[in-house]
Amino acid sequence: RKRVLSGVQPTGSIHLGNYFGAIRNYVKLQEEYDAFYCVVDLHAITNGEVEPAVLERSTRTSAAIYLAAGVDASKASVFVQSHVPAHSELCWLLNCAAPIGWLEKMIQFKEKARKAGEDVSVGLLDYPVLMAADILLYKADLVPVGEDQRQHLELTRDLAGRVNGLYGGKKWKKRKGKAPSGRSRGGDVLLVPEAFTPKEGGRVMSLTDGASKMSKSNPAEGSRINVLDTPDEIAKKIKRCKTDAFEGLEFGNPERPEANNLLTMYQLCTGKTREEVLADCGSMRWGDFKPVLTDAVIEHLSPIQTRYNEIMDEPGYLDGVLKEGADKANEVANTTLRDVRDAMGFVQF
Numbered sequence: 001r002k003r004v005l006s007g008v009q010p011t012g013s014i015h016l017g018n019y020f021g022a023i024r025n026y027v028k029l030q031e032e033y034d035a036f037y038c039v040v041d042l043h044a045i046t047n048g049e050v051e052p053a054v055l056e057r058s059t060r061t062s063a064a065i066y067l068a069a070g071v072d073a074s075k076a077s078v079f080v081q082s083h084v085p086a087h088s089e090l091c092w093l094l095n096c097a098a099p100i101g102w103l104e105k106m107i108q109f110k111e112k113a114r115k116a117g118e119d120v121s122v123g124l125l126d127y128p129v130l131m132a133a134d135i136l137l138y139k140a141d142l143v144p145v146g147e148d149q150r151q152h153l154e155l156t157r158d159l160a161g162r163v164n165g166l167y168g169g170k171k172w173k174k175r176k177g178k179a180p181s182g183r184s185r186g187g188d189v190l191l192v193p194e195a196f197t198p199k200e201g202g203r204v205m206s207l208t209d210g211a212s213k214m215s216k217s218n219p220a221e222g223s224r225i226n227v228l229d230t231p232d233e234i235a236k237k238i239k240r241c242k243t244d245a246f247e248g249l250e251f252g253n254p255e256r257p258e259a260n261n262l263l264t265m266y267q268l269c270t271g272k273t274r275e276e277v278l279a280d281c282g283s284m285r286w287g288d289f290k291p292v293l294t295d296a297v298i299e300h301l302s303p304i305q306t307r308y309n310e311i312m313d314e315p316g317y318l319d320g321v322l323k324e325g326a327d328k329a330n331e332v333a334n335t336t337l338r339d340v341r342d343a344m345g346f347v348q349f
């Protein structure tokens with residue numbers, strides 16, 4: 001079976017962008033792929049200071065949301081990134097093959113570094129290399145990500161190609177007399193993955209500005225709907241969200257990013273087609289549409305929240321899932337790490 005790997009940072013509450021851009025696709029992909037879904041806690045500290053209690057709580061909450069959203073622990077390995085030390089070690093090995101210029105060009109680094117000023121951490125620059133390690137350790141064929149992460153995925157592909165060029169193929173064979181173990185093609189050390197971004201939901205926008213993406217790090221709580229928001233909070237956020245002065249509602253008008261975003265959100269929550277959404281809501285005024293959207297979001301999230309509460313109330317269940325996931329992940333990750341160490345010439349122990 002082909003493999004899929006993805007993760008979300010436990011840096012705050014998981015919102016509809018994370019959910020529609022990534023997590024919901026985890027559920028579909030686990031049916032066809034050997035799936036590895038991690039909570040990337042090592043990434044969460046790249047932004048600088050993190051309150052330890054918050055990191056701990058968010059890590060468990062994020063894993064529970066994966067499960068509540070439909071990730072099935074009997075089909076997919078759900079684990080915490082830091083429970084698999086190979087992520088940090090492969091990151092170091094890749095660091096030494098990664099040109100610094102590649103990292104300085106990353107849009108997310110440039111944006112976040114501008115905000116962080118002099119406090120910007122080495123970890124933030126290194127974020128995409130750690131992400132490459134996450135993916136390459138599992139020889140993942142496919143990586144479900146929102147559009148914002150596609151540039152990082154491109155870097156992962158470039159880095160895998162570079163490591164293969166430096167150490168794989170003929171070079172490996174000449175030294176070892178055999179190809180590396182595992183599932184890479186043509187004697188490569190690492191497998192070059194593909195990105196998977198959903199057609200709808202790949203870029204969910206902020207409620208307060210339809211031109212910027214919904215994001216955990218936006219200080220305005222009203223800019224996002226969290227998967228665990230109460231019906232009251234959802235209603236309030238949608239009531240206050242940014243709209244425009246046009247008549248009716250439509251998709252795809254560049255002058256109306258909010259209309260496009262909120263209609264898409266409605267479409268994603270109801271599972272309707274664009275045509276059906278337009279037939280239902282195209283002629284509505286904002287005042288009529290907002291309560292309809294509110295109901296759709298609440299209805300979509302309600303079963304996830306119920307399941308989330310059940311998971312959190314079941315003593316030991318989440319820890320058991322994470323332990324089992326980490327055992328499986330460690331086994332796979334250590335095989336790849338051994339290959340890379342071997343390819344680079346480290347003495348095995």
Ligand code: AQP
Pocket residue numbers: 007008009010011016017018019020021022144145146147148149201202203204205213214215216217218
């Ligand atoms: N607005 C979004 N629309 C669609 N997909 C999104 N993702 C994030 N925001 C949106 C996808 O969610 C997955 C997990 O993201 P992450 O937690 O690793 O980091 P991020 O992309 O940096 O997400 P945030 O929530 O916006 O965090 P901050 O505020 O720290 O930047 C990824 O697959 C991502 O593409």
